[in-house]
Amino acid sequence: MKKIIALALALVMAFALACPTVFADDAVTVKAGFIFLHDENSTYDLNFINAAKEACEKLGIEYLLKTGIPEGQECYDAAAELVDEGCNFIFADSFGHEPFLIQAAKEFPEVQFCHATGTQAHTVELPNYHNAFASIYEGRFLGGVAAGLKLNEMIESGAITADQAKVGYVGAFPYAEVVSGFTSFFLGVRYICPEATMEVTFTNSWYDPTLEKEGAIKLISNGCVLISEHADSMGAPTECEANGIPFVFYNGSAADACPNTFIVASRINWAPYMEFAMNCVANGEEIPYDWTGTIATDSVMMTEVNEQAAAAGTVEKLEEVKAALASGELKVFDTATFTVNGETLTEYLADVDDMGDFVPETNVIADGYFHESEYRSAPYFDLFIDGITNIDA
Amino acid sequence: MNSKTRTPLFHVSKRGLMPWYKTWAIRGLGLLLAVIACGLITTLVTGQNPLQVYAAIFNGSFGSPRKIWVLLQNIAMLLCVSLAVTPAFRMRCWNLGGEGQALIGGLAAAACMILLPGRLPNWAVIACMCVASLAAGALWAAIPAIFKAKWNTNETLFTLMMNYVATQLVAFYCVVWESPKGSGTIGVINSKTEIGWFPQIGSYKYLLNILIVAAVCILMYVYLNYSKHGYEIAVVGESERTARYVGIKVERVIVRTMLLSGALCGLAGLLLVGSTNHTLTTTIVDGRGFTAVMVSWLAKFNPIWMILTSFLLVFLGRGAGEIATKFGLNRSFGDILTGVILFFIIGSEFFINYQIHFRKSGEREGKGSV
Numbered sequence: 001m002k003k004i005i006a007l008a009l010a011l012v013m014a015f016a017l018a019c020p021t022v023f024a025d026d027a028v029t030v031k032a033g034f035i036f037l038h039d040e041n042s043t044y045d046l047n048f049i050n051a052a053k054e055a056c057e058k059l060g061i062e063y064l065l066k067t068g069i070p071e072g073q074e075c076y077d078a079a080a081e082l083v084d085e086g087c088n089f090i091f092a093d094s095f096g097h098e099p100f101l102i103q104a105a106k107e108f109p110e111v112q113f114c115h116a117t118g119t120q121a122h123t124v125e126l127p128n129y130h131n132a133f134a135s136i137y138e139g140r141f142l143g144g145v146a147a148g149l150k151l152n153e154m155i156e157s158g159a160i161t162a163d164q165a166k167v168g169y170v171g172a173f174p175y176a177e178v179v180s181g182f183t184s185f186f187l188g189v190r191y192i193c194p195e196a197t198m199e200v201t202f203t204n205s206w207y208d209p210t211l212e213k214e215g216a217i218k219l220i221s222n223g224c225v226l227i228s229e230h231a232d233s234m235g236a237p238t239e240c241e242a243n244g245i246p247f248v249f250y251n252g253s254a255a256d257a258c259p260n261t262f263i264v265a266s267r268i269n270w271a272p273y274m275e276f277a278m279n280c281v282a283n284g285e286e287i288p289y290d291w292t293g294t295i296a297t298d299s300v301m302m303t304e305v306n307e308q309a310a311a312a313g314t315v316e317k318l319e320e321v322k323a324a325l326a327s328g329e330l331k332v333f334d335t336a337t338f339t340v341n342g343e344t345l346t347e348y349l350a351d352v353d354d355m356g357d358f359v360p361e362t363n364v365i366a367d368g369y370f371h372e373s374e375y376r377s378a379p380y381f382d383l384f385i386d387g388i389t390n391i392d393a
Numbered sequence: 394m395n396s397k398t399r400t401p402l403f404h405v406s407k408r409g410l411m412p413w414y415k416t417w418a419i420r421g422l423g424l425l426l427a428v429i430a431c432g433l434i435t436t437l438v439t440g441q442n443p444l445q446v447y448a449a450i451f452n453g454s455f456g457s458p459r460k461i462w463v464l465l466q467n468i469a470m471l472l473c474v475s476l477a478v479t480p481a482f483r484m485r486c487w488n489l490g491g492e493g494q495a496l497i498g499g500l501a502a503a504a505c506m507i508l509l510p511g512r513l514p515n516w517a518v519i520a521c522m523c524v525a526s527l528a529a530g531a532l533w534a535a536i537p538a539i540f541k542a543k544w545n546t547n548e549t550l551f552t553l554m555m556n557y558v559a560t561q562l563v564a565f566y567c568v569v570w571e572s573p574k575g576s577g578t579i580g581v582i583n584s585k586t587e588i589g590w591f592p593q594i595g596s597y598k599y600l601l602n603i604l605i606v607a608a609v610c611i612l613m614y615v616y617l618n619y620s621k622h623g624y625e626i627a628v629v630g631e632s633e634r635t636a637r638y639v640g641i642k643v644e645r646v647i648v649r650t651m652l653l654s655g656a657l658c659g660l661a662g663l664l665l666v667g668s669t670n671h672t673l674t675t676t677i678v679d680g681r682g683f684t685a686v687m688v689s690w691l692a693k694f695n696p697i698w699m700i701l702t703s704f705l706l707v708f709l710g711r712g713a714g715e716i717a718t719k720f721g722l723n724r725s726f727g728d729i730l731t732g733v734i735l736f737f738i739i740g741s742e743f744f745i746n747y748q749i750h751f752r753k754s755g756e757r758e759g760k761g762s763v
Contacts, residue, residue, distance in 0.1 A: 039717075040723070066714070066718050067718075067723075067724055068714070068724050070674070071672075071674055072672060072677060073670045081459060084456075084457050095576060096578045096580075096672075096674070098580075099580050099581035099672070100581075103581075172577075173576060175573075176574075176575060178575070204568065205564075351574070354572075358572075358573070
């Protein structure tokens with residue numbers, strides 16, 4: 001009897017060992033799990049939620065969405081629960097999720113974890129943990145171009161004089177991602193309207209409708225004639241609409257809510273990255289530690305221009321500048337176009353390897369431009385250039 | 394004057410004591426009606442099968458061993474804050490500052506974890522965290538308590554406003570200790586050295602929290618029901634004048650009880666930072682300071698019943714998350730169902746305590762004795 005059992009067990013084991021080799025060529029079935037900080041009421045998360053649905057539906061992948069997951073242990077729990085549900089691809093959308101996602105990545109090495117906006121993948125070096133971002137500074141630059149055209153139109157019509165061409169920017173935190181964003185926006189404005197200056201205020205929150213609205217009021221009362229912003233609510237746009245101040249938005253269109261003042265918005269389209277990463281999982285290919293989408297990969301998108309608020313010829317000009325950016329002929333952070341404390345930059349050390357030490361270690365200027373999002377996906381441009389005033393400082 | 398009076402359509406009167414089986418029959422009926430109402434709302438609004446929605450709500454808490462652990466952890470944290478505010482509530486002192494007291498306790502713990510390593514060994518850091526968190530929570534409650542005891546200020550408003558001060562302080566220190574620069578987030582504190590991290594019992598991440606809160610729950614029950622302090626709290630709550638008459642120093646009892654209340658909120662903050670999250674954010678307490686008010690009231694300030702009421706609220710909250718994931722509904726839909734269920738539960742408590750008398754036909758005018 002014992003012999004029969006032993007034989008049976010041996011057969012089962014042999015079969016079990018043989019199976020993977022027999023079926024090794026088959027593609028892995030992907031089940032995706034997504035973790036979002038808020039729900040669709042946040043413009044930031046809505047942009048991710050739409051991309052996740054789009055990518056999964058396009059590839060025919062089963063997916064689960066978890067909304068309203070705070071940046072704490074709950075993120076780890078949510079990731080682990082998604083693994084329990086059979087997900088082998090997990091994506092989280094908020095910066096503060098990162099350490100908890102890494103914790104989950106260490107515990108579940110067979111699952112691939114991708115994190116938007118994070119900085120640590122290339123330093124923790126886990127084979128199943130990855131960061132992604134997009135060169136959104138190109139989109140911001142285009143937004144700046146549209147804003148510059150509007151300023152020129154206002155100057156020509158006599159609504160303002162050239163020295164009143166001051167734009168305002170409501171930022172969330174004085175963090176590299178935001179600094180990089182408003183600098184590229186401003187460089188876009190100056191590309192078209194060289195006299196322009198800019199004032200920046202910070203809310204110190206990613207989502208606070210009241211503070212964002214107050215920020216807009218502050219900038220408008222300081223004489224800013226056009227507003228842009230980087231925070232996740234409709235606080236600033238609604239204030240601009242009420243005051244008839246044109247504005248350039250982020251994350252998605254505000255044409256419905258603000259038909260008279262919304263010009264255009266840039267946004268990151270996360271669907272190409274999600275598709276790329278899920279295809280990697282399906283084909284057993286490696287996902288790089290960092291992935292930066294560009295205008296060329298359709299990761300950086302502009303919404304439709306609102307002709308009612310935009311200057312004449314905006315659509316054509318944006319097409320022209322976009323082509324120049326995509327071909328590499330035009331660089332957003334061309335060091336010839338800006339100065340810091342009156343000096344042109346020839347080298348700059350940035351804190352690309354985020355080890356918690358705040359020690360900048362990588363020279364990011366070469367070939368006459370600042371190499372944003374090339375040494376890691378998350379932005380690291382954290383300089384205040386001349387022409388931009390931080391009114392909170 | 395016209396002596397004619399009208400009998401109202403109905404009037405409400407207080408009931409006498411009911412036998413226990415009747416009260417539970419009313420509660421059961423309330424719950425049954427709640428389930429039916431939720432089912433109707435679900436089908437009408439979303440077109441989903443209500444039975445599947447109920448199954449998902451149940452699954453959100455009990456679907457896997459991990460979910461049960463998370464459920465228990467969430468119950469423990471909510472119960473901890475609820476236990477903390479209860480002694481003050483028994484004294485009819487409305488401590489609505491649980492959120493801020495827990496947050497400030499968490500801030501103190503985080504400060505120890507960030508500033509002390511290198512100067513003290515790990516065990517001493519943890520000891521400092523415990524002392525600092527409890528003291529910070531107690532201090533946050535003591536300020537309104539002293540004002541109430543000395544100048545009879547309104548503790549409801551005072552404790553409520555202290556929450557916002559705590560939130561802003563935490564926001565400030567999140568910027569001071571931020572990593573990386575400019576991000577406004579602290580990230581996981583001491584992620585490499587794990588200094589100040591509470592020990593994990595075996596492979597169970599949340600067991601330590603659960604055991605600590607279970608012990609606090611039993612101690613609180615004993616303290617409130619079998620100690621001299623507990624008796625004093627009850628007397629002050631019933632009538633301050635009586636308390637004074639029998640020689641209880643009311644001011645002292647108020648301050649002492651609020652200190653205890655704040656210190657226990659500080660404990661919740663300590664566990665959230667030192668044992669669970671190892672980070673600090675302005676939202677780390679997650680509204681528990683306010684939910685605790687409901688937990689404590691629903692359980693009529695009884696620590697043992699509070700296990701059940703905090704289970705109910707956590708269960709419904711986890712269920713809301715699960716149906717959001719499962720059916721692609723917004724989380725707010727889960728909150729709507731929670732609201733409906735709570736409405737019926739509170740309604741059944743009303744019918745246990747009060748009776749409605751309808752006007753009998755032909756009594757429209759004349760009796761005038763109401």
